[in-house]
Structure formats: C-alpha cells, structure tokens
Amino acid sequence: EVQLLESGGGLVQPGESLRLSCAASGFTFSSAVMGWVRQAPGKGLEWVSDISSTGDATFYVDSVRGRFTVSRDNSKNTLNLQMNNLRAEDTALYYCAKRMRSTGGSYDSWGQGTLVTVSS
Amino acid sequence: EIVMTQSPATLSVSPGERATVSCRASQSVSTNLAWYQQKPGQPPRVLIYDVSTRATGFPARFSGSGSGTEFTLTISSLQSEDFAVYYCQQYTAWPLTFGGGTKVEIK
Numbered sequence: 001e002v003q004l005l006e007s008g009g010g011l012v013q014p015g016e017s018l019r020l021s022c023a024a025s026g027f028t029f030s031s032a033v034m035g036w037v038r039q040a041p042g043k044g045l046e047w048v049s050d051i052s053s054t055g056d057a058t059f060y061v062d063s064v065r066g067r068f069t070v071s072r073d074n075s076k077n078t079l080n081l082q083m084n085n086l087r088a089e090d091t092a093l094y095y096c097a098k099r100m101r102s103t104g105g106s107y108d109s110w111g112q113g114t115l116v117t118v119s120s
Numbered sequence: 121e122i123v124m125t126q127s128p129a130t131l132s133v134s135p136g137e138r139a140t141v142s143c144r145a146s147q148s149v150s151t152n153l154a155w156y157q158q159k160p161g162q163p164p165r166v167l168i169y170d171v172s173t174r175a176t177g178f179p180a181r182f183s184g185s186g187s188g189t190e191f192t193l194t195i196s197s198l199q200s201e202d203f204a205v206y207y208c209q210q211y212t213a214w215p216l217t218f219g220g221g222t223k224v225e226i227k
Contacts, residue, residue, distance in 0.1 A: 107164075
C-alpha cells in the first residue's frame with residue numbers, strides 16, 4: 001500500500017522559512033515523479049512543484065520559483081520542500097503526491113497534508 | 121500556462137439524477153486530463169485519468185469524455201457518497217494546472 005506522510009508544517013511569520021518533508025513507502029520511490037500541491041483554506045487545488053525520479057529536473061509554479069526548492073533523497077525515500085521568504089499567500093495545506101507514471105501522468109496517491117500558516 | 125475552466129461552480133442534484141461537469145482548457149491538452157474527487161477533510165483522489173480511464177475503486181457510474189480542449193465528467197446516477205468537490209487537471213505541460221472545482225451538492 002502506498003503511503004505518503006507529510007511533516008514540517010507550522011505557523012511562521014512573513015519572511016521566515018520552513019522545510020516540509022514527505023516520507024514515502026509502499027512503492028519504488030526512486031522510480032516515481034513526485035510533486036507538491038497546495039490548497040489554501042476553503043479554496044481549490046494549486047500545483048506547486050514537481051521533481052523527476054532522479055532529482056535532476058525540477059519544476060515550479062511561477063509564484064514560488066526562486067523562493068521554494070524541491071529535493072529528494074532516494075536513499076531515504078523522502079521528498080522535501082524548502083520554503084524561504086514565506087508570504088501570507090503561501091498559507092495552505094501542502095500535499096505530497098506521487099505521479100502515476102515515471103514519465104508523468106496524474107497524481108495517483110496523496111498524503112494527508114501538512115498545514116503551513118504564514119501570519120504575523 | 122494552460123488555464124483550466126470548470127463549470128458550473130456548484131451543481132445541485134437530487135440522488136439518482138445525472139450530473140455533468142465541464143472542463144475547458146485554454147489550449148489542447150491532448151489526452152492528459154484527470155478528474156479528482158475531494159470530500160471534506162480528505163485529500164483528493166484521482167477518479168478519472170487519461171480523459172476516460174476510471175481509477176481503481178470507482179464504480180462505472182463515473183465516466184469521462186472529451187478531447188483536445190473540452191472535457192466532461194458524468195455521474196450517471198448520483199449516490200449519497202458522490203456529493204463532493206470535483207477538479208479537473210491537465211498534465212500535458214508544466215505548470216500543471218487545476219480547474220477551480222465543482223461542488224456537487226444535494227438538491
């Protein structure tokens with residue numbers, strides 16, 4: 001059974017940093033394209049970032065490019081999202097998700113999410 | 121960026137009735153289109169992928185159709201467990217984009 005468990009969320013002030021992690025199990029992590037999707041309170045889904053299976057290709061939504069960095073440790077089956085210079089508009093539930101195919105596809109597994117709140 | 125536009129935002133349907141949700145892409149996404157179901161307090165679940173392939177665990181009353189820029193999710197006979205929010209998503213190009221969501225509620 002695929003399991004994705006996010007951690008690292010919390011309350012921070014604008015301009016501060018936070019590092020999210022996602023522990024993966026139940027599948028061959030090193031072969032999977034992984035991503036982060038967020039959902040602001042009461043709002044819809046917004047894709048944030050993807051990373052290739054090897055970690056050598058990363059992709060970001062424009063609003064976080066230059067502030068967020070996605071990475072992975074295939075030896076530890078862990079996905080990370082380093083978030084710097086956080087803004088109020090980054091407040092959301094952040095989901096870790098696995099893409100269906102090694103070449104992409106839809107997200108076929110999701111974690112429960114970790115809440116990030118940016119407020120002074 | 122490919123903009124995904126869903127309609128309607130809210131759909132009020134009686135149990136047993138048919139529900140149809142539309143999704144329009146600002147440019148062709150080929151067959152790289154998925155639908156997700158999200159219930160309160162839960163993460164999304166993929167419902168349909170590659171336009172029309174139903175994901176494991178979802179019954180045949182759910183179907184997807186379309187091509188290019190126009191897509192449809194149909195629930196043939198709504199059951200109580202189907203009342204939820206539905207999102208379309210294109211994965212043909214980064215940035216991946218979602219539609220704004222359609223809340224299917226009990227009439």
